[in-house]
Amino acid sequence: MLLSYLKIAWKVLLRRKFFTFISLFGISFTLMILLVVMALVDHVVGPNMPEKRLNRMLFVNTIRQQMVDDHGWMNMPASIQFVDRYVRKMKTPEKVGIMSNIYNATAFTKGGLLPLDIRYTDGDFWQIMDFEFLGGRAFTGAEVAQAQHVCIVNEATARSYFGTTQVVGRTIEIDLKRYHIAGVVRNVSAVHIASYSDVWVPYTLSPSLTRDNRISGEFMVVLLAPSAAETPAMREEYRQMMRRVEIPNPKEVQALFSYADPMLATFTRALHITRAVSGSDSQTLDDDNVGAFYLICTVLGLLFMLLPALNLVNLNVTRILERSSEIGVRKAFGATGRNLVGQFLVENVVLAVVGGLLGLALAAGALALLNDVHVVAYAQFSLSWRVFAWGLLLTLVFGLMSGVYPAWKMSRLNPVVALRGSGEQK
Numbered sequence: 001m002l003l004s005y006l007k008i009a010w011k012v013l014l015r016r017k018f019f020t021f022i023s024l025f026g027i028s029f030t031l032m033i034l035l036v037v038m039a040l041v042d043h044v045v046g047p048n049m050p051e052k053r054l055n056r057m058l059f060v061n062t063i064r065q066q067m068v069d070d071h072g073w074m075n076m077p078a079s080i081q082f083v084d085r086y087v088r089k090m091k092t093p094e095k096v097g098i099m100s101n102i103y104n105a106t107a108f109t110k111g112g113l114l115p116l117d118i119r120y121t122d123g124d125f126w127q128i129m130d131f132e133f134l135g136g137r138a139f140t141g142a143e144v145a146q147a148q149h150v151c152i153v154n155e156a157t158a159r160s161y162f163g164t165t166q167v168v169g170r171t172i173e174i175d176l177k178r179y180h181i182a183g184v185v186r187n188v189s190a191v192h193i194a195s196y197s198d199v200w201v202p203y204t205l206s207p208s209l210t211r212d213n214r215i216s217g218e219f220m221v222v223l224l225a226p227s228a229a230e231t232p233a234m235r236e237e238y239r240q241m242m243r244r245v246e247i248p249n250p251k252e253v254q255a256l257f258s259y260a261d262p263m264l265a266t267f268t269r270a271l272h273i274t275r276a277v278s279g280s281d282s283q284t285l286d287d288d289n290v291g292a293f294y295l296i297c298t299v300l301g302l303l304f305m306l307l308p309a310l311n312l313v314n315l316n317v318t319r320i321l322e323r324s325s326e327i328g329v330r331k332a333f334g335a336t337g338r339n340l341v342g343q344f345l346v347e348n349v350v351l352a353v354v355g356g357l358l359g360l361a362l363a364a365g366a367l368a369l370l371n372d373v374h375v376v377a378y379a380q381f382s383l384s385w386r387v388f389a390w391g392l393l394l395t396l397v398f399g400l401m402s403g404v405y406p407a408w409k410m411s412r413l414n415p416v417v418a419l420r421g422s423g424e425q426k
Contacts, residue, residue: 010350019315020351026311027355028362030304031392035363036370038387043191043379045264050129050188050195055228057128058235058260059194060087060221061270066255077101078258079217080203080210086241087221092234095224097125099194100203107161107174114160116174117196120203120218126152128224129195134158136168136183139202143182147204151179154187156378157198174199187378194222196378215248215256223260235260261288268293305394345400352400356392363388 047054063082065074078087080098088096100120107114123141131138131152139150153172158165158181161172165184172179179201188196203209209218223238225231238260247253261269265288327340360383367381 019318023311023315023351024355024358026307027352028358030307031356031359031388032362032366034301034304035359035383035387036366038384039363039367039381042384042387043189043381045267048189048192049186050131051192051263052130053128053224054263056225056231058223058225058231058238058262059266060223060238060258060260061266062258063216064257065216065253066257068252068254074216076216078219078221079212079214080219081213082215082217082245083219083221086245087223087238090223090234090237090241092225092230092237093223094226095124095128097128097222097224098122098203098219099125099222100206100209100218100220102197105175105199107157107172109161114157116157116198118174118199118201119197120206120209121200122203125200125222128222131188131195132186134165134184134186136181139182139200144202144204147202149177149179149205150182150202152183152185152200153181154185154198154378156187158184172199177205189379190377191379194220215245221260231262259286259288264293265290348400349396352396353392356396360388 042048045054051057060078062075063078065076067074083096083098087093090096098121102117102119105116105118107116123139123144126138134155136152138152139148143150151172151174153161153167155165157172158167161167162170167181167184170181172181179199190196203219212218223234225234238258242256242258245256247256259265259269268290269288271289330340364383367383370381371379
Protein backbone atom coordinates (compact mmCIF):
# COMPACT_ATOMS: atom_id res chain seq x y z
CA MET A 1 0.00 0.00 0.00
CA LEU A 2 2.77 2.45 0.95
CA LEU A 3 4.61 1.74 -2.30
CA SER A 4 1.43 2.50 -4.23
CA TYR A 5 1.02 5.75 -2.30
CA LEU A 6 4.60 6.72 -3.12
CA LYS A 7 4.12 5.99 -6.83
CA ILE A 8 0.88 8.02 -6.90
CA ALA A 9 2.56 10.87 -5.02
CA TRP A 10 5.46 10.95 -7.47
CA LYS A 11 3.08 10.98 -10.46
CA VAL A 12 1.04 13.79 -8.90
CA LEU A 13 4.16 15.87 -8.28
CA LEU A 14 5.21 15.46 -11.91
CA ARG A 15 1.72 16.16 -13.23
CA ARG A 16 1.26 19.43 -11.33
CA LYS A 17 4.65 20.94 -12.08
CA PHE A 18 3.72 24.54 -11.22
CA PHE A 19 2.29 23.65 -7.82
CA THR A 20 5.24 21.34 -7.22
CA PHE A 21 7.74 24.07 -8.09
CA ILE A 22 6.08 26.63 -5.80
CA SER A 23 5.91 24.17 -2.93
CA LEU A 24 9.49 22.95 -3.36
CA PHE A 25 10.77 26.53 -3.63
CA GLY A 26 9.10 27.50 -0.36
CA ILE A 27 10.43 24.49 1.53
CA SER A 28 13.95 24.43 0.11
CA PHE A 29 14.49 28.21 0.33
CA THR A 30 13.31 28.29 3.95
CA LEU A 31 15.54 25.39 4.92
CA MET A 32 18.48 26.90 3.06
CA ILE A 33 18.17 30.19 4.96
CA LEU A 34 17.85 28.31 8.25
CA LEU A 35 20.95 26.19 7.56
CA VAL A 36 23.07 29.12 6.39
CA VAL A 37 22.12 31.29 9.38
CA MET A 38 22.79 28.47 11.83
CA ALA A 39 26.13 27.71 10.14
CA LEU A 40 27.15 31.35 10.66
CA VAL A 41 26.00 31.32 14.29
CA ASP A 42 27.72 27.99 14.97
CA HIS A 43 30.92 29.31 13.44
CA VAL A 44 30.90 32.28 15.82
CA VAL A 45 29.78 30.74 19.11
CA GLY A 46 30.17 27.00 18.51
CA PRO A 47 32.99 24.72 19.73
CA ASN A 48 35.38 25.16 16.81
CA MET A 49 39.14 25.02 16.74
CA PRO A 50 40.96 26.38 18.64
CA GLU A 51 38.08 27.23 21.02
CA LYS A 52 37.06 23.60 21.13
CA ARG A 53 36.41 23.10 24.86
CA LEU A 54 33.79 25.82 25.16
CA ASN A 55 31.79 23.84 27.72
CA ARG A 56 34.73 24.30 30.13
CA MET A 57 35.62 27.88 29.18
CA LEU A 58 34.51 31.24 30.56
CA PHE A 59 35.54 34.56 29.06
CA VAL A 60 36.06 37.92 30.75
CA ASN A 61 35.98 40.55 28.03
CA THR A 62 35.24 43.77 29.87
CA ILE A 63 35.38 45.59 33.18
CA ARG A 64 32.69 48.24 33.38
CA GLN A 65 33.17 51.22 35.64
CA GLN A 66 30.13 53.26 36.64
CA MET A 67 31.26 56.84 37.19
CA VAL A 68 29.95 58.95 40.06
CA ASP A 69 27.28 61.64 39.67
CA ASP A 70 25.87 60.05 36.51
CA HIS A 71 29.00 60.85 34.54
CA GLY A 72 28.55 57.73 32.44
CA TRP A 73 30.38 54.45 32.07
CA MET A 74 33.86 53.33 31.05
CA ASN A 75 34.20 49.89 29.47
CA MET A 76 37.64 48.38 28.98
CA PRO A 77 39.32 44.96 29.16
CA ALA A 78 41.27 43.94 32.27
CA SER A 79 44.80 44.90 33.20
CA ILE A 80 47.53 42.37 33.99
CA GLN A 81 47.59 43.74 37.55
CA PHE A 82 43.89 42.91 37.96
CA VAL A 83 44.47 39.40 36.58
CA ASP A 84 47.46 38.70 38.84
CA ARG A 85 45.92 40.23 41.96
CA TYR A 86 42.44 38.74 41.71
CA VAL A 87 41.74 36.28 38.88
CA ARG A 88 44.84 34.08 39.20
CA LYS A 89 44.04 33.62 42.93
CA MET A 90 40.70 31.96 42.18
CA LYS A 91 40.47 28.33 43.29
CA THR A 92 38.14 26.74 40.78
CA PRO A 93 39.92 27.45 37.44
CA GLU A 94 42.34 24.84 36.20
CA LYS A 95 44.02 27.41 33.96
CA VAL A 96 43.83 31.19 33.60
CA GLY A 97 44.98 32.52 30.24
CA ILE A 98 45.18 36.06 28.91
CA MET A 99 45.15 37.55 25.44
CA SER A 100 45.56 41.19 24.56
CA ASN A 101 43.61 43.22 22.06
CA ILE A 102 44.69 42.93 18.43
CA TYR A 103 47.40 45.41 17.38
CA ASN A 104 48.41 46.34 13.88
CA ALA A 105 51.99 45.53 12.90
CA THR A 106 54.08 45.48 9.76
CA ALA A 107 56.71 43.16 8.34
CA PHE A 108 58.79 43.69 5.24
CA THR A 109 59.05 41.08 2.52
CA LYS A 110 60.58 41.05 -0.94
CA GLY A 111 57.16 41.93 -2.31
CA GLY A 112 56.70 44.95 -0.04
CA LEU A 113 54.84 45.64 3.19
CA LEU A 114 53.05 42.78 4.94
CA PRO A 115 50.34 44.10 7.32
CA LEU A 116 49.83 41.79 10.28
CA ASP A 117 47.64 41.46 13.35
CA ILE A 118 49.67 40.74 16.47
CA ARG A 119 48.46 39.63 19.88
CA TYR A 120 50.18 39.26 23.28
CA THR A 121 49.44 36.11 25.31
CA ASP A 122 50.86 33.99 28.11
CA GLY A 123 51.81 30.31 28.39
CA ASP A 124 48.46 29.13 29.79
CA PHE A 125 46.65 30.57 26.76
CA TRP A 126 48.27 27.87 24.62
CA GLN A 127 47.28 25.12 27.04
CA ILE A 128 43.64 26.26 27.10
CA MET A 129 43.19 26.72 23.35
CA ASP A 130 43.45 23.77 20.96
CA PHE A 131 45.42 25.24 18.09
CA GLU A 132 46.34 22.95 15.23
CA PHE A 133 50.12 23.13 14.89
CA LEU A 134 51.58 22.59 11.43
CA GLY A 135 55.03 22.57 12.98
CA GLY A 136 56.93 23.44 16.17
CA ARG A 137 55.29 24.18 19.51
CA ALA A 138 53.71 26.86 21.67
CA PHE A 139 55.88 29.13 23.77
CA THR A 140 55.99 28.19 27.43
CA GLY A 141 55.29 30.03 30.67
CA ALA A 142 59.03 30.09 31.38
CA GLU A 143 59.73 31.79 28.04
CA VAL A 144 57.01 34.32 28.82
CA ALA A 145 58.45 35.02 32.29
CA GLN A 146 61.91 35.53 30.76
CA ALA A 147 60.46 37.80 28.03
CA GLN A 148 62.15 35.80 25.31
CA HIS A 149 61.67 36.99 21.74
CA VAL A 150 59.72 33.98 20.53
CA CYS A 151 56.52 33.95 18.50
CA ILE A 152 53.90 31.75 16.90
CA VAL A 153 52.78 32.59 13.37
CA ASN A 154 49.78 31.40 11.43
CA GLU A 155 49.95 29.55 8.14
CA ALA A 156 49.13 32.63 6.03
CA THR A 157 51.90 34.70 7.63
CA ALA A 158 54.47 31.94 7.14
CA ARG A 159 53.58 31.59 3.45
CA SER A 160 53.48 35.36 2.86
CA TYR A 161 56.81 36.04 4.60
CA PHE A 162 58.82 32.91 3.78
CA GLY A 163 56.84 31.21 1.00
CA THR A 164 56.49 28.03 3.03
CA THR A 165 55.15 26.78 6.37
CA GLN A 166 58.44 25.00 7.21
CA VAL A 167 59.75 27.98 9.16
CA VAL A 168 60.20 26.71 12.74
CA GLY A 169 63.52 27.96 14.09
CA ARG A 170 63.79 30.81 11.61
CA THR A 171 63.59 34.53 12.44
CA ILE A 172 60.88 37.01 11.45
CA GLU A 173 61.19 40.78 11.80
CA ILE A 174 58.02 42.64 12.78
CA ASP A 175 57.98 46.38 13.51
CA LEU A 176 61.81 46.29 13.48
CA LYS A 177 61.86 43.62 16.23
CA ARG A 178 63.19 40.15 15.56
CA TYR A 179 61.38 37.05 16.84
CA HIS A 180 62.41 33.40 16.86
CA ILE A 181 59.56 31.32 15.40
CA ALA A 182 58.65 28.54 17.83
CA GLY A 183 55.61 27.21 15.96
CA VAL A 184 53.25 27.54 13.01
CA VAL A 185 49.49 27.09 13.47
CA ARG A 186 46.54 26.68 11.14
CA ASN A 187 44.75 29.96 10.29
CA VAL A 188 42.09 30.98 12.82
CA SER A 189 38.90 32.68 11.69
CA ALA A 190 38.78 36.43 12.37
CA VAL A 191 35.40 36.09 14.09
CA HIS A 192 37.03 34.15 16.95
CA ILE A 193 37.81 37.26 18.93
CA ALA A 194 39.54 35.38 21.75
CA SER A 195 41.99 33.41 19.63
CA TYR A 196 42.38 35.03 16.20
CA SER A 197 45.64 36.66 15.16
CA ASP A 198 48.44 36.45 12.59
CA VAL A 199 51.24 36.46 15.16
CA TRP A 200 51.28 35.72 18.90
CA VAL A 201 54.12 36.88 21.19
CA PRO A 202 54.72 36.83 24.99
CA TYR A 203 52.92 39.67 26.75
CA THR A 204 56.05 40.42 28.76
CA LEU A 205 57.62 41.87 25.60
CA SER A 206 55.32 44.90 25.93
CA PRO A 207 56.43 47.13 28.84
CA SER A 208 53.31 49.28 28.54
CA LEU A 209 51.12 46.23 29.18
CA THR A 210 53.09 44.80 32.10
CA ARG A 211 53.45 48.14 33.90
CA ASP A 212 49.76 48.99 33.73
CA ASN A 213 48.62 49.23 37.37
CA ARG A 214 44.99 50.14 36.70
CA ILE A 215 41.98 47.86 37.03
CA SER A 216 41.18 48.24 33.35
CA GLY A 217 43.76 47.50 30.72
CA GLU A 218 44.23 45.64 27.45
CA PHE A 219 43.64 41.97 28.28
CA MET A 220 40.74 39.60 27.85
CA VAL A 221 40.80 36.59 30.17
CA VAL A 222 39.84 32.98 29.53
CA LEU A 223 39.21 30.59 32.43
CA LEU A 224 39.31 26.80 32.00
CA ALA A 225 37.36 24.65 34.47
CA PRO A 226 38.58 21.13 35.35
CA SER A 227 35.32 19.77 33.94
CA ALA A 228 32.13 21.06 32.34
CA ALA A 229 30.23 20.32 35.56
CA GLU A 230 32.46 22.72 37.50
CA THR A 231 31.96 25.65 35.12
CA PRO A 232 28.95 27.12 37.03
CA ALA A 233 30.96 27.08 40.26
CA MET A 234 33.82 28.87 38.52
CA ARG A 235 31.39 31.46 37.21
CA GLU A 236 29.96 32.01 40.69
CA GLU A 237 33.42 32.31 42.22
CA TYR A 238 34.28 35.05 39.73
CA ARG A 239 31.04 36.84 40.62
CA GLN A 240 31.91 36.67 44.33
CA MET A 241 35.49 37.72 43.65
CA MET A 242 34.31 40.89 41.91
CA ARG A 243 32.55 41.97 45.11
CA ARG A 244 35.92 42.04 46.86
CA VAL A 245 37.69 44.12 44.23
CA GLU A 246 38.75 47.46 45.66
CA ILE A 247 37.75 50.52 43.70
CA PRO A 248 41.06 52.35 43.22
CA ASN A 249 39.55 55.82 42.73
CA PRO A 250 36.21 55.95 44.61
CA LYS A 251 35.94 59.71 44.03
CA GLU A 252 35.51 59.05 40.32
CA VAL A 253 34.18 55.48 40.13
CA GLN A 254 30.97 54.48 41.89
CA ALA A 255 30.93 50.73 41.11
CA LEU A 256 32.68 47.99 39.11
CA PHE A 257 30.96 45.30 37.03
CA SER A 258 32.60 42.32 35.35
CA TYR A 259 31.40 38.81 34.53
CA ALA A 260 32.92 35.49 33.49
CA ASP A 261 30.59 34.20 30.79
CA PRO A 262 30.31 31.33 28.31
CA MET A 263 30.93 32.36 24.71
CA LEU A 264 27.30 32.96 23.74
CA ALA A 265 26.61 34.90 26.95
CA THR A 266 29.46 37.30 26.17
CA PHE A 267 27.49 38.46 23.12
CA THR A 268 24.02 38.48 24.68
CA ARG A 269 25.26 40.28 27.78
CA ALA A 270 27.07 42.87 25.66
CA LEU A 271 23.86 43.59 23.74
CA HIS A 272 21.80 43.67 26.91
CA ILE A 273 24.26 45.84 28.81
CA THR A 274 24.50 48.31 25.97
CA ARG A 275 20.76 48.84 26.31
CA ALA A 276 20.87 48.84 30.12
CA VAL A 277 23.79 51.27 30.29
CA SER A 278 22.17 53.63 27.82
CA GLY A 279 19.18 53.64 30.14
CA SER A 280 21.36 53.99 33.26
CA ASP A 281 19.82 50.81 34.65
CA SER A 282 22.64 49.12 36.55
CA GLN A 283 20.30 46.68 38.28
CA THR A 284 19.84 44.62 35.10
CA LEU A 285 23.55 44.09 34.41
CA ASP A 286 23.64 40.72 36.21
CA ASP A 287 21.30 39.14 33.64
CA ASP A 288 23.23 37.63 30.71
CA ASN A 289 19.92 37.43 28.78
CA VAL A 290 20.72 34.04 27.17
CA GLY A 291 17.25 32.69 27.99
CA ALA A 292 15.54 35.61 26.27
CA PHE A 293 17.88 35.18 23.29
CA TYR A 294 16.92 31.51 22.88
CA LEU A 295 13.22 32.37 23.25
CA ILE A 296 13.38 35.09 20.59
CA CYS A 297 15.34 32.84 18.20
CA THR A 298 12.88 29.95 18.72
CA VAL A 299 9.84 32.14 18.09
CA LEU A 300 11.40 33.74 15.01
CA GLY A 301 12.49 30.32 13.69
CA LEU A 302 9.02 28.84 14.12
CA LEU A 303 7.40 31.85 12.48
CA PHE A 304 9.88 31.59 9.63
CA MET A 305 9.09 27.89 9.18
CA LEU A 306 5.38 28.58 9.47
CA LEU A 307 5.32 30.64 6.29
CA PRO A 308 6.00 27.72 3.90
CA ALA A 309 3.55 25.59 5.93
CA LEU A 310 0.75 28.10 5.35
CA ASN A 311 1.77 28.24 1.70
CA LEU A 312 1.52 24.45 1.51
CA VAL A 313 -1.93 24.47 3.10
CA ASN A 314 -3.16 27.01 0.56
CA LEU A 315 -1.67 25.12 -2.37
CA ASN A 316 -2.95 21.79 -1.11
CA VAL A 317 -6.50 23.10 -0.71
CA THR A 318 -6.38 24.43 -4.27
CA ARG A 319 -4.94 21.17 -5.56
CA ILE A 320 -7.55 19.03 -3.85
CA LEU A 321 -10.38 21.04 -5.34
CA GLU A 322 -8.87 20.51 -8.79
CA ARG A 323 -8.61 16.77 -8.11
CA SER A 324 -12.19 16.38 -6.94
CA SER A 325 -13.16 14.31 -10.01
CA GLU A 326 -10.32 11.88 -9.35
CA ILE A 327 -11.37 11.64 -5.72
CA GLY A 328 -14.95 10.98 -6.72
CA VAL A 329 -13.88 8.11 -9.00
CA ARG A 330 -11.77 6.56 -6.25
CA LYS A 331 -14.59 6.84 -3.75
CA ALA A 332 -17.02 5.32 -6.27
CA PHE A 333 -14.68 2.31 -6.58
CA GLY A 334 -14.58 1.79 -2.82
CA ALA A 335 -11.72 3.94 -1.55
CA THR A 336 -12.37 4.96 2.03
CA GLY A 337 -11.73 8.35 3.51
CA ARG A 338 -8.82 6.82 5.46
CA ASN A 339 -7.22 5.58 2.23
CA LEU A 340 -7.47 9.00 0.63
CA VAL A 341 -6.19 10.82 3.73
CA GLY A 342 -3.18 8.47 3.87
CA GLN A 343 -2.42 9.06 0.22
CA PHE A 344 -2.59 12.80 0.57
CA LEU A 345 -0.37 12.83 3.66
CA VAL A 346 2.22 10.66 1.88
CA GLU A 347 2.23 13.18 -0.98
CA ASN A 348 3.04 15.96 1.50
CA VAL A 349 5.78 13.93 3.19
CA VAL A 350 7.38 13.18 -0.19
CA LEU A 351 7.19 16.86 -1.06
CA ALA A 352 8.76 17.84 2.28
CA VAL A 353 11.61 15.31 1.94
CA VAL A 354 12.42 16.36 -1.62
CA GLY A 355 12.27 20.03 -0.58
CA GLY A 356 14.49 19.30 2.41
CA LEU A 357 17.14 17.63 0.26
CA LEU A 358 17.04 20.52 -2.19
CA GLY A 359 17.41 22.93 0.72
CA LEU A 360 20.46 21.01 1.90
CA ALA A 361 22.02 21.23 -1.55
CA LEU A 362 21.25 24.95 -1.82
CA ALA A 363 22.71 25.62 1.64
CA ALA A 364 25.89 23.69 0.76
CA GLY A 365 26.23 25.78 -2.40
CA ALA A 366 25.62 29.07 -0.55
CA LEU A 367 28.20 28.23 2.13
CA ALA A 368 30.73 27.17 -0.51
CA LEU A 369 30.18 30.55 -2.21
CA LEU A 370 30.69 32.40 1.09
CA ASN A 371 33.90 30.46 1.69
CA ASP A 372 35.18 31.27 -1.81
CA VAL A 373 34.60 35.02 -1.52
CA HIS A 374 36.20 35.13 1.97
CA VAL A 375 33.62 37.40 3.59
CA VAL A 376 35.51 36.85 6.87
CA ALA A 377 39.27 36.33 6.95
CA TYR A 378 40.23 32.65 7.33
CA ALA A 379 36.59 31.65 7.97
CA GLN A 380 35.40 28.29 6.67
CA PHE A 381 31.67 27.81 7.15
CA SER A 382 30.29 24.28 7.15
CA LEU A 383 26.90 22.61 7.30
CA SER A 384 25.57 21.54 10.64
CA TRP A 385 24.04 18.09 10.24
CA ARG A 386 22.36 18.51 13.61
CA VAL A 387 20.60 21.66 12.41
CA PHE A 388 19.71 19.95 9.13
CA ALA A 389 18.16 17.04 11.04
CA TRP A 390 16.07 19.45 13.14
CA GLY A 391 15.14 21.52 10.09
CA LEU A 392 14.09 18.44 8.12
CA LEU A 393 12.10 17.19 11.11
CA LEU A 394 10.30 20.53 11.39
CA THR A 395 9.69 20.46 7.63
CA LEU A 396 8.12 17.02 7.94
CA VAL A 397 6.00 18.16 10.88
CA PHE A 398 4.80 21.21 8.98
CA GLY A 399 4.32 19.05 5.89
CA LEU A 400 2.06 16.70 7.82
CA MET A 401 0.27 19.62 9.48
CA SER A 402 -0.27 21.26 6.11
CA GLY A 403 -1.79 18.02 4.82
CA VAL A 404 -4.25 17.50 7.67
CA TYR A 405 -6.70 20.22 6.69
CA PRO A 406 -6.79 19.42 2.94
CA ALA A 407 -7.06 15.71 3.79
CA TRP A 408 -9.96 16.43 6.13
CA LYS A 409 -11.73 18.40 3.37
CA MET A 410 -11.02 15.58 0.91
CA SER A 411 -12.57 12.94 3.16
CA ARG A 412 -15.78 15.00 3.41
CA LEU A 413 -16.31 15.27 -0.35
CA ASN A 414 -19.54 13.70 -1.59
CA PRO A 415 -18.66 11.18 -4.37
CA VAL A 416 -21.50 12.40 -6.59
CA VAL A 417 -20.57 16.03 -6.14
CA ALA A 418 -16.91 15.17 -6.57
CA LEU A 419 -17.59 13.38 -9.86
CA ARG A 420 -19.17 16.59 -11.13
CA GLY A 421 -15.81 18.24 -10.49
CA SER A 422 -17.33 21.13 -8.52
CA GLY A 423 -15.41 20.45 -5.30
CA GLU A 424 -18.46 21.24 -3.18
CA GLN A 425 -18.70 19.56 0.19
CA LYS A 426 -21.45 17.86 2.04
